[in-house]
Amino acid sequence: MPNDYDHLFKLLIIGDSGVGKSSILLRFSDNLFSGTYITTIGVDFKIRTIEVEGEKVKLQIWDTAGQERFRTITATYYRGTQGVMVVYDVSNLDTFGNVRRWLQEIEQNCDDVVRILVGNKCDSPDKKVSTEEGKALASQMDIPFFETSAKDNLNIETVFDEITKLVLAMKKNKLAQQNPAITSTGNITVKKGDGGKKKGKCNCG
Ligand SMILES: Nc1nc2c(ncn2[C@@H]2O[C@H](COP(=O)(O)OP(=O)(O)OP(=O)(O)O)[C@@H](O)[C@H]2O)c(=O)[nH]1
Numbered sequence: 001m002p003n004d005y006d007h008l009f010k011l012l013i014i015g016d017s018g019v020g021k022s023s024i025l026l027r028f029s030d031n032l033f034s035g036t037y038i039t040t041i042g043v044d045f046k047i048r049t050i051e052v053e054g055e056k057v058k059l060q061i062w063d064t065a066g067q068e069r070f071r072t073i074t075a076t077y078y079r080g081t082q083g084v085m086v087v088y089d090v091s092n093l094d095t096f097g098n099v100r101r102w103l104q105e106i107e108q109n110c111d112d113v114v115r116i117l118v119g120n121k122c123d124s125p126d127k128k129v130s131t132e133e134g135k136a137l138a139s140q141m142d143i144p145f146f147e148t149s150a151k152d153n154l155n156i157e158t159v160f161d162e163i164t165k166l167v168l169a170m171k172k173n174k175l176a177q178q179n180p181a182i183t184s185t186g187n188i189t190v191k192k193g194d195g196g197k198k199k200g201k202c203n204c205g
Contacts, residue, residue: 005049005058009167010080011160014102015087016095017066020120023150024087025063028160033151040065043077052164059164078109083167085116085159088134090147091124096133103141112174114166115143118159122147 013021022040026032029046042065049058062077064070078084086102088095099117106115117138119129131147138145144162148155 005056007055007057007168007171009057009059009082009164011059011061011083011085011163011167012077012081013061013063013085013087014105015066015085015118016089016092016098016102019066019087019089019092019095020150021066021087022063024085024118024120024148024156024159025061027150027153027156028061031153033153035151039067040070042070050160050164052161052168055168057164057168059160061160075105075109078106081110081113082170083114083116083163084110085118085163087118087120088129089121089124090119090129090134091121091126093128096129096137099137112170114163114170115141116159116163116166117141117143117145119145119147120150122154123149123152 013025015021017039018037022038022044023033025044025046026034029048040063043062045060045062047058047060049056051057062081064077084106086099086106088099090096096119103115106113117134119131119134134147135145144166146155146159146162148159150156
């Protein structure tokens with residue numbers, strides 16, 4: 001039986017406890033939101049297939065626990081990950097302050113991986129981190145930035161769409177490097193070469 005998708009990507013959502021990681025995922029997977037806070041124990045995942053650039057991409061999205069006591073469990077879940085969403089809460093300065101720590105954790109566990117910065121709860125009337133501050137940090141880190149609200153369903157689709165497009169582009173680039181007959185857009189060329197060498201082993205990709 002043929003696959004019902006063209007690509008299968010593993011994505012990971014990380015960030016401090018309570019920033020809304022599970023809520024972002026639940027909004028994306030089931031279009032639901034709950035105001036009740038139930039902390040994630042270990043990890044959880046959901047699947048959704050979306051279409052980007054005319055290709056069907058099946059997303060396996062892992063929602064990790066933000067709480068420190070679960071960190072050793074979650075570290076192993078970086079394996080095979082192609083895209084990571086780092087989430088903070090725009091109404092909580094500490095969660096923004098910890099973003100660099102989360103980005104370091106990605107660096108320690110991953111080599112070729114797409115990263116994206118997300119400021120969630122942008123519906124909040126009590127905003128502590130401005131959009132400009134979020135943008136500035138993201139541009140320093142050279143990663144895309146979005147503000148979202150799982151509650152009001154703002155930018156949730158966009159953020160998954162964007163990360164999927166970037167992972168797809170990364171995959172095509174890698175393929176082009178490994179096989180010089182394939183261009184980074186996925187087209188076959190007659191060009192000859194010795195092919196790009198893949199980087200060293202890591203937990204991702
Ligand atoms: N106002 C507002 N509240 C939100 C939003 N997203 C999540 N929340 C609330 O924030 C609380 C924490 O949300 P979770 O999704 O459980 O947070 P988490 O990051 O998964 O937390 P851990 O599992 O402990 O890591 C819940 O009470 C949610 O209802 C949002 O976009 N806006």
